[in-house]
Every structure is written in C-alpha cells, then in structure tokens.
Amino acid sequence: MMPISRRRALTLASFVVATPLLGAESGAEPAPRPGSATFDMATFTVTSSGDADAAFAKALAAVAKTAADASKAGPVHIVLNLEKNASYRIKRPLAFRQLHGFELNGNGAQLINTTRSGTFVISDCSHLTIRDLSIDYDPLPFTQGTIAAFDKAALEITVRIDPGYPDDAALLAAMAGGFFKVMDRHNRALKTGARDFLSPSHVARISDGLIKVRLQWGANDRSPSQLPIAIGDVVAISNGGAHAVTVDSSVATSLIDLKLLASPGMGIIENGGEGSMMLQKVSVVPGPRPKSATTDRLISTNSDGSHFTALERGPTFEDCSFANTCDDAINVHGFYYxxxxxxxxxxxxxxxxxxxxxxxxxxxxxxxxxxxxxxxxxxxxxxxxxxxxxxxxxxxxxxxxxxxxxxxxxxxxxxxxxxxxxxxxxxxxxLTHAGSGATVLRCSFHACGRVLMKAPNAIVENCQFTFSTGVALQAGSDIGFWSESGFADNLVFRGNRFSHCVNGANELTSGSGTLGTIYVGMEPPESAKGFQDNFENRRVIIEGNHIDDSCIYAIFVSNADGLKIADNVIGQTFVRGNAFGAGEFFRIRPDSAIYVGRSRNVEISNNVAARGRIATAVVAIDPSCDKRSVHQANNRLA
Known part of the structure; x- marks a missing residue:
C-alpha cells in the first residue's frame, strides 16, 4: 500500500485541465498543478437545478472523459471537490470505473441515500481516494422499538416502533431471514444473555407504529445461557441488503476520514484484485437520531461493518471506529474450493x-x-x-x-x-488471494461482531473492544459453514484491550467451539466434534493484551504449531457466574482463564489472571496437546 503522499509524488503527464470556478468559493480551492485536473461539484449542481443525481452524473462523466483523454499521455491526478459541508440526496449509486489516481474530496459533505441502495461502486480502479465525507440513509434501512406483547411460544412478537423510525411496507417485507436483536439502550449493545441471532420469517404492520414479527423459532426456546425475552425489551430489526461501499478488482483504494452512519447491508466490501486498501480514521457507527426521534439508533450496518474476500493484499486499518454492526466488524479471508x-x-x-x-x-x-x-x-x-x-x-x-x-x-x-x-x-x-498482511492498528470496536483474521501475516495491535456480541478477535479456518479460508499463519494479536466481551448467549451453548474473547482455532463442518487432528494454525503470538470482564475464557487457542501467549493481564472471566454449556463441544469443564487444545510448540509465560467463580487457574492444557513441547513459566493468579 502506498500512502497518499507517495502517490502524489508519482511522475504525472504534463496535462492540465482548467477548471471552471464559481464566485468567492473558487478562491478556497488550490490552483491546478501540472499533471492534475480539478473539478468543483458546485459547477454541476448549478446546471442541474439542484438534482443531485443529475449533478453527479455530469460530474462523473466529466471525470471519465478527462481520464480517457489523459490516458494516452500518462497518469493524471483528478480531483472532484464537493461543496463544503453540503448535503446531497441521491437515488442512485455513484459508480467509479477504471479510474486511476482519482480523488473525491468531500470537504465535510454528506451523501444521503434515499433508496436503501448501494452508495459507492468502485471497480477496476487504482489509487482511488475518498476523503472527508459522510454517508447516511433516509429512510433508514432498519427499524427498532420495544416489545409490547408476545404469544406463549414467543414466536409472534408485537413491537411498538420508536418514534421517528420506519415501518413502511417495503422495509418490513425485506426483513424475512434477517436479524431480530434484543438490545440494551444504556450500553448501546446486545442485551447480556440475549441470543445472538433470532430471525424473522415474516414482519407486517398492524397500525401506525405497531408491527408484528413472526420468528423462525421461539425467542424463549432457550439454552441455559439465554435469558428470556420480556415485555419492554428493546429490539432492533434488520436484514442484509445492498452494501454502502463496494470495491471490485481494484488496487490501493484509500478511504480517509469517511463516516458511514448506516448501510442496508455491509458497510464496506472489497472483492478480488490486488487489494491493499487503506482505511484511515474511518467511522462505521450509528448516525444521529432521525427527525422527531426520541431514542438513539441501535444499528450502524445491517450486516458486516467491513468484509474483504480473495485479495492479493489485505487492508490496513488505522485509527478507525466501529460500533453496532449487526455482524462482523472486519472479516478478511479467502475461499475453499x-x-x-x-x-x-x-x-x-x-x-x-x-x-x-x-x-x-x-x-x-x-x-x-x-x-x-x-x-x-x-x-x-x-x-x-x-x-x-x-x-x-x-x-x-x-x-x-x-x-x-x-x-x-x-x-x-x-x-x-x-x-x-x-x-x-x-x-x-x-495462498495468493488470501488478504495477506491485513493490519488493524489503534481502532475501536463497540457492540460489534468479530474482528476475523483468516489471512496470513495478519496483525491486530493496540485496539479496544467493548461489549462485543460474541468472540471479539478471532483467527483460523472456517471450512465448516462459510467455507472461508484459511488457518492463521504468522499472526500477531498484541497490546489490545477488551471489556465485557462475548455478551451474547451463543458462545456459551454446548454446541459452540469458539470459546474465548480472543479465539484462534477452526470451525469444522457440522458433523465434526472436538479438537480436530491437525496443527494448521502456525506461528501465533498473543501478547500484552488486557482482558477484563469476559463472559467466557479470556484466550482460547487450538490446532496451533508455534504458539506464544505472554504478558497478558486478565481480569474476571465467566462474569455471568456460570459457564453454562461452554466447553461441552470439546468435553471440557472450564476452570481457567486461558485454554489451549490440540497444539504443540507452545510457550505460555508471564500471564496474570484474576481468580473467579469459574477460573481457579491461569492456564489449562488439553490432553490432546503435545505436552512435551508445551512450556509454562511465571503465570499467576491475582
């Protein structure tokens, strides 16, 4: 990944486009430089009678023509400056195709998508930058409210919609197969002990502000780890749809100071190509209260916050914030064939x-x-x-x-x-298209799903995780349900802080194999049970992390060859006071803060953990490990 300063240092063709400027605002824009072309959105807005879609169509046509004209002479840096702090209501996605060195400078502007469709589609581009811009949706692509009633089986739930949130027929019709999440308004997170995943089969409007949700299974058909739903519980209802930002077959895309406040599907997805996306100060968080609303939004994205598939080089995240993504915050992986x-x-x-x-x-x-x-x-x-x-x-x-x-x-x-x-x-x-080198630095994650690193040579360092729905930070193969590769290889999780993670009920059930706030292992097919007979997670380092108030193990690792767990400070684990069904998948009974299964060449040293109702030891080593190559030193209970 080349940072912006290096891109601008590239040798450019001696091509200059004179940009029409408007009034006093023109003086705020830098003068065009050799090898550059600058456009002002104000020019196109004026000639489009305020129609944002028409204005963007003209602007992007001008950009495409300039890029095509310049391609014969050599690369050219093209900038489209949006109007400072402007708001553009759009009905159609903005499509960037085969652009090289293009920059969309938002100047603090906001795009408001009014159709619950994608907002950016970027394909076959190189060194494209989007900066200083926010994206929101009106109407919102989800709804929320409080449970007003439910039947004996808790299959049919009546929900009173929060004022200001949508209950239109088009939205409700799209909810089948989606998410029905019981939330905690105070923590702005999944309610502790709620099932991570309840799914509607049908949603219909009863009257103004009142809907009926029929679930695919009863909300109170519970495992021991799940708390029952109750009248007055807060719920968010959504389903995956179009992705806000889609990048295909591109290289070195940069998202800088981008604020994504809602998405009908994933927030940011990149598929195929060379990859190497840079995300700096990107926020994927719930936006402000809608007009006339009296409650805060409970959701940012309807599915993953970001997702990266089959890339030559993985993304780099620096100083980013994620909150309330309905599924994983970050997932980087390849595929099995x-x-x-x-x-x-x-x-x-x-x-x-x-x-x-x-x-x-x-x-x-x-x-x-x-x-x-x-x-x-x-x-x-x-x-x-x-x-x-x-x-x-x-x-x-x-x-x-x-x-x-x-x-x-x-x-x-x-x-x-x-x-x-x-x-x-x-x-x-x-191994070539596996997102190698994915890096997450100094980022925060609140009330999200997992940060998943299935890419080789991955690093997650100096990040903060709070109220994660399930596993907060995970690596290793999923050859089970999703067929996402691969195993960890040269992985570092270092200097991260975790609080109140694994908040939902699912990881504490008897069928779960993902048992740690930090988890490195594998997810096998449904028929497979216990620790699988392999050591495919290679060269894993988990060190210097602080893990407080975990609802499950602090660290759980399996199927590793070359594992170092060192200098981690662990507070209370199993803070709900019960392990429930956790560990039954592996026929183990939890009694430690750290657990290692089916591994070899292991060093576990200088870890400190709090004694608790469940954890009476710092480390437990499964009998399936090669104990001759497992070394422990200076681990102690506080």
Missing part, C-alpha cells in the same frame, strides 16, 4: 462458492476433508471454467450443511504443477 473429481494426475475438477479468488499462477494450500490438515502445497498451472449441469447433484452434496455455493454447476478445471493426494470432498485454497 472443493474437489468434485480427479480426472488425471495433477488435474482436478473443483466447485467454487463464488466465481472469484483462484487463477492460474496462484500458490495453493490443500485441506483434507476428514482431519483438515494440509495434504501439501502446489501452484495452479492452468485453470479453465465451464458449466457442468450433469454434475449439479454431486456438487450439491459437497455443500451439504454448508452455506451453499452460488455457482451450482460451475466447474474449475485445474491443473497443478505438482500432484497432490486429493480425494472428493477435499479442498484447496489460494
């Missing part, structure tokens, strides 16, 4: 989940379907694609009990440089 058949030595037919992330020339890692250990590495020598409807049934079987493939008859016909002993159901993943 499952073996449908071996047709010749070195030649395999693979089923992809999405048509992305594996190309000729990629280095690949393999994964056995039974133990999930590596069967070796190789390189993709050739790759062709074809549709094979005759294989649909066989492909569907591979995705049974997983999030299904979006490509039910697409086949990747792959030839590897070196043969591997792969059988039907085994998987490969690209």
């Amino acid at each position: 499952y073996v449908v058949a071996k047709t010749a030595p070195r030649r395999f037919l693979l089923s992809p989940k999405w048509d992305i992330g594996l190309v000729a020339g990629d280095d690949i890692e393999s994964c056995d379907h039974a133990t999930f250990r590596s069967l070796g590495r190789s390189k993709v020598e050739q790759l062709t694609k074809r549709h094979a409807p005759e294989l649909k049934a066989k492909i569907a079987q591979l995705w049974n009990n997983r999030s299904p493939t979006t490509q039910p008859d697409l086949i990747y016909d792959v030839t590897l440089q070196q043969d591997l002993p792969l059988r039907v159901g085994d998987a490969i993943t690209s």
Whole structure:
C-alpha cells in the first residue's frame, strides 16, 4: 500500500485541465498543478437545478472523459471537490470505473441515500481516494422499538416502533431471514444473555407504529445461557441488503476520514484484485437520531461493518471506529474450493462458492476433508471454467450443511504443477488471494461482531473492544459453514484491550467451539466434534493484551504449531457466574482463564489472571496437546 503522499509524488503527464470556478468559493480551492485536473461539484449542481443525481452524473462523466483523454499521455491526478459541508440526496449509486489516481474530496459533505441502495461502486480502479465525507440513509434501512406483547411460544412478537423510525411496507417485507436483536439502550449493545441471532420469517404492520414479527423459532426456546425475552425489551430489526461501499478488482483504494452512519447491508466490501486498501480514521457507527426521534439508533450496518474476500493484499486499518454492526466488524479471508473429481494426475475438477479468488499462477494450500490438515502445497498451472449441469447433484452434496455455493454447476478445471493426494470432498485454497498482511492498528470496536483474521501475516495491535456480541478477535479456518479460508499463519494479536466481551448467549451453548474473547482455532463442518487432528494454525503470538470482564475464557487457542501467549493481564472471566454449556463441544469443564487444545510448540509465560467463580487457574492444557513441547513459566493468579 502506498500512502497518499507517495502517490502524489508519482511522475504525472504534463496535462492540465482548467477548471471552471464559481464566485468567492473558487478562491478556497488550490490552483491546478501540472499533471492534475480539478473539478468543483458546485459547477454541476448549478446546471442541474439542484438534482443531485443529475449533478453527479455530469460530474462523473466529466471525470471519465478527462481520464480517457489523459490516458494516452500518462497518469493524471483528478480531483472532484464537493461543496463544503453540503448535503446531497441521491437515488442512485455513484459508480467509479477504471479510474486511476482519482480523488473525491468531500470537504465535510454528506451523501444521503434515499433508496436503501448501494452508495459507492468502485471497480477496476487504482489509487482511488475518498476523503472527508459522510454517508447516511433516509429512510433508514432498519427499524427498532420495544416489545409490547408476545404469544406463549414467543414466536409472534408485537413491537411498538420508536418514534421517528420506519415501518413502511417495503422495509418490513425485506426483513424475512434477517436479524431480530434484543438490545440494551444504556450500553448501546446486545442485551447480556440475549441470543445472538433470532430471525424473522415474516414482519407486517398492524397500525401506525405497531408491527408484528413472526420468528423462525421461539425467542424463549432457550439454552441455559439465554435469558428470556420480556415485555419492554428493546429490539432492533434488520436484514442484509445492498452494501454502502463496494470495491471490485481494484488496487490501493484509500478511504480517509469517511463516516458511514448506516448501510442496508455491509458497510464496506472489497472483492478480488490486488487489494491493499487503506482505511484511515474511518467511522462505521450509528448516525444521529432521525427527525422527531426520541431514542438513539441501535444499528450502524445491517450486516458486516467491513468484509474483504480473495485479495492479493489485505487492508490496513488505522485509527478507525466501529460500533453496532449487526455482524462482523472486519472479516478478511479467502475461499475453499472443493474437489468434485480427479480426472488425471495433477488435474482436478473443483466447485467454487463464488466465481472469484483462484487463477492460474496462484500458490495453493490443500485441506483434507476428514482431519483438515494440509495434504501439501502446489501452484495452479492452468485453470479453465465451464458449466457442468450433469454434475449439479454431486456438487450439491459437497455443500451439504454448508452455506451453499452460488455457482451450482460451475466447474474449475485445474491443473497443478505438482500432484497432490486429493480425494472428493477435499479442498484447496489460494495462498495468493488470501488478504495477506491485513493490519488493524489503534481502532475501536463497540457492540460489534468479530474482528476475523483468516489471512496470513495478519496483525491486530493496540485496539479496544467493548461489549462485543460474541468472540471479539478471532483467527483460523472456517471450512465448516462459510467455507472461508484459511488457518492463521504468522499472526500477531498484541497490546489490545477488551471489556465485557462475548455478551451474547451463543458462545456459551454446548454446541459452540469458539470459546474465548480472543479465539484462534477452526470451525469444522457440522458433523465434526472436538479438537480436530491437525496443527494448521502456525506461528501465533498473543501478547500484552488486557482482558477484563469476559463472559467466557479470556484466550482460547487450538490446532496451533508455534504458539506464544505472554504478558497478558486478565481480569474476571465467566462474569455471568456460570459457564453454562461452554466447553461441552470439546468435553471440557472450564476452570481457567486461558485454554489451549490440540497444539504443540507452545510457550505460555508471564500471564496474570484474576481468580473467579469459574477460573481457579491461569492456564489449562488439553490432553490432546503435545505436552512435551508445551512450556509454562511465571503465570499467576491475582
């Protein structure tokens, strides 16, 4: 990733565009420099009679023409300056395609999306920058209120909508399959002990400000760790839709001082390409109260705050803030591709989940379907694609009990440089398109889902996590439901602070294997139980973290080869006073602040943990570990 100052130091063609300027405001803009083109949004607003969509269409057409004209002479830095502190109400996404060195300078402006659609679509661009801008939605893409009544089975819930929040038919019709979250207004977080995921099957308006939600399962069909719902509980209702910012097949995108205040789906998503996105002082947080509202917003994004798939280089986050994302705050990963058949030595037919992330020339890692250990590495020598409807049934079987493939008859016909002993159901993943080097520095996360690092060479350092819904910071493969790779490799979690994390009920159930505020391990398919027979998380360092008031273990690691857990300061764990079902997935009974399962070459030293009702030891080592290579020193209870 090249920072902005270096980009501007690139040699530019001697191309200058004279920009029409307006009145006194023109003096506030810097004069064009050689190799640059500057446009003022005010020019296009005036000629569009206040229609923001028409104004942006003209502005982006001018930008595209300038970029095309300049391309013959060499790179040119193009800037579109929005009007200072202006507000633009838009109905259509702003699309940037094949732009190189373009900058959208918001000057403190706000884009208000009025259609619950995407706001930015960036494709095939390089070194594109968006800065000093906020994005919001009106009407909002979610609603919230209080429970007024429910039936005996807690399947049908009547909700009184908070004043100022939407209950229009289009929104309610889109809620099926989404999120029904019981919240705590004081903490602006999931209510402690609430189920992380309840899902509506139908939502309908009864009268002004009153709706009825039918759930897919009863809200009080509870595990021991889940508290019952009650009249007066606060709820937020949403479902994933269009993403606010979508980046495809691009390199070195920069988001600087961007404020994202709502999103119908994910906040920021980047798919494929070279990647290397820079996010500096980006805020993904709930916006201000709507007009006439008397309560604060409970949601920022309807699904992940940010998501990065199949990139050559992962994102860098610096000094960013995330709050109240309905799902993960950050997720960086590649994909698994499952073996449908071996047709010749070195030649395999693979089923992809999405048509992305594996190309000729990629280095690949393999994964056995039974133990999930590596069967070796190789390189993709050739790759062709074809549709094979005759294989649909066989492909569907591979995705049974997983999030299904979006490509039910697409086949990747792959030839590897070196043969591997792969059988039907085994998987490969690209090491080239895995988001390597993802970095998160000095960021804060409140009431979010996980920060997930499935990329190699990842770092999360000096961040703060409060009231995380479930696991706060996680690494390792999900070859189970989501088919997201890969295992941790050269991972550092250092100097982070955590408070009141794993707030929801799900991690404390008997079926959960993700058991720590910090968790490094793997999520196997549904049929697999216990610690899997592999050591695929390699070179993991967890050091210098402060973890207070965790509802579960502070640190839980499994399937590691080369693990260092050192100098961590741990306050109370299992603060709800009960471990409930936690640990039953591995047939363990919690009694420590740190747990290590199925690992080798482990160093655990200089950690301090508070004694509690559950934790009577600092560290517990599972019998599945190679105890001869596990070394402990100077760990103590406070």
